[in-house]
Amino acid sequence: MTAFSSTVRAEVTPVPLTLTHYDAETLTLHNALHRSRQPLTFGWHGRSASLYLMPEAAEVTADMTVAVCLGNEQLALSASWRTFDHLSEHPDRRRSMEDVDAELAAMWLEAVWLAWLEPLEATLGVDIRVQPADLHGRTANPIHITLAFELDGDVHPLRVGLSAATAKHLLPLFDRYFPTQPAMASSVMVMLSLMAGAQTLTLGEWRSLRPGDVVMLESFATSDDPNGATLNVGDRFSVGVSLSADSVCLKGPLTSLTSSQASNPPFENLMSEPPVDNPNLDDLPVRLTCEMGKLEMSLGELRALGEGSVLPMQRRPEQAVDLIVNGRCMGHGRLVMIGDSIGVQIERLALDEGHAGDE
Structure with missing residues (x-):
């Protein structure tokens, strides 16, 4: 004979899942930007440099953030002092980016990047300006890209935050300069x-x-x-x-x-044939x-x-x-x-x- 104890009804509290959240409206843009892509290679003050996509979860030290304004839109660029020092290299620079105020740092970056920004202005048809980021008043950017600036074998990561509208605006340029490169999936x-x-x-x-x-x-x-x-x-x-x-x-x-x-x-x-009452299978x-x-x-x-x-x-x-x-x-x-x-x-x-x- 089997004996059963009295049933005890326990209160179960659902545990919310801690999953990464993606907004449905921006998911398509997110996936388009994060496809496997070829690196962009270029010369940087007589040395070979490259810029390429890193995994979104890659760690980025955000010592400094600047806003790159594309007309009425803008994107946020965050990186370490060391990364910005390399991105702002110029024979006339005398101090580290860490040692100057935000306004001067933004002005210096715009001047150093002018050779890149002017062609982009002509392509996009907007004025491009670099200014200090308003870390308190700015709205959160739903899309983020992690890029690596590689120089002399050293990798310097930087994080780009942008709105869905800005991402849609820049995607054709991204496809042009970082052509897609599908993974070979050789182990499948x-x-x-x-x-x-x-x-x-x-x-x-x-x-x-x-x-x-x-x-x-x-x-x-x-x-x-x-x-x-x-x-x-x-x-x-x-x-x-x-x-x-x-x-x-x-x-x-x-x-x-x-x-x-x-x-x-x-x-x-067969699908194009007219229906029959008694089909002969x-x-x-x-x-x-x-x-x-x-x-x-x-x-x-x-x-x-x-x-x-x-x-x-x-x-x-x-x-x-x-x-x-x-x-x-x-x-x-x-x-x-x-x-x-x-x-x-x-x-x-x-x-x-x-x-x-x-x-």
Whole structure:
């Protein structure tokens, strides 16, 4: 006999999530500005310098903040004294930025940056001024960018705060001087399928098949290469290969697949047909492909493939192949010759289970 104690109802206080908050209206601009980008390189008093995007969470020492006014708009620029000393370098400067008042520091920066500001004024069609930031009266900027000013191998971070309107105004310039550079994502894994041949059937024809039946295939072999097959990458790309006893050799680079070549047949034409009272689903097209195995590799390895590349083969051509119907394994078979053509003899089907499983 099991005894139960009396139920005790406890008061549970929800704990608010401490998540980073992004305003929905500025999120698109935030993402556009924070895409992976190429650095801007330039000469700085006879030395090579660069400016590039850093992670938003990078630590920035805000010893000093100035406002860069773009007509009626403005952005806030914050950095350490050391960073501003490098950004204000000039042969005539005698004191550190830390040793002068805010008004003089802003005037000096505007004078030193004049060669940059004048072209920007012409492009934006506004007057640009540098002035001390009003840290008490200014409104909070919802968008922030962290940049790195690199000089002689030393990195000097600075934080840029701007409104959504200013960010939208400056985004085309940002795209021009800091072109996007998408990450290679070389460690992402992709699956390659080795295909011996394919055939388009109707659903009715597929349903009528039984073990022992033979289906003629549109072979990937040719008279020049009777051992030809193809590697399929995500139903988007493919490359012809030549089979050997335990490997495949690529015959060229990856090429894009057309919709008719993909494992899933196109249904655009069916969608344009007028509605019928009693649709005959047996007329639906299905794409049968014979898969000799799969190979997983990283995007970095995939990009390195080219004509002559050799990859290991999991399964010899005379062994069982998987019957892939509209992208799903629905049975097993064995490749056979039909005269000079190639076909597949059905060995096992899974018409109702949805997948054939492994034997």
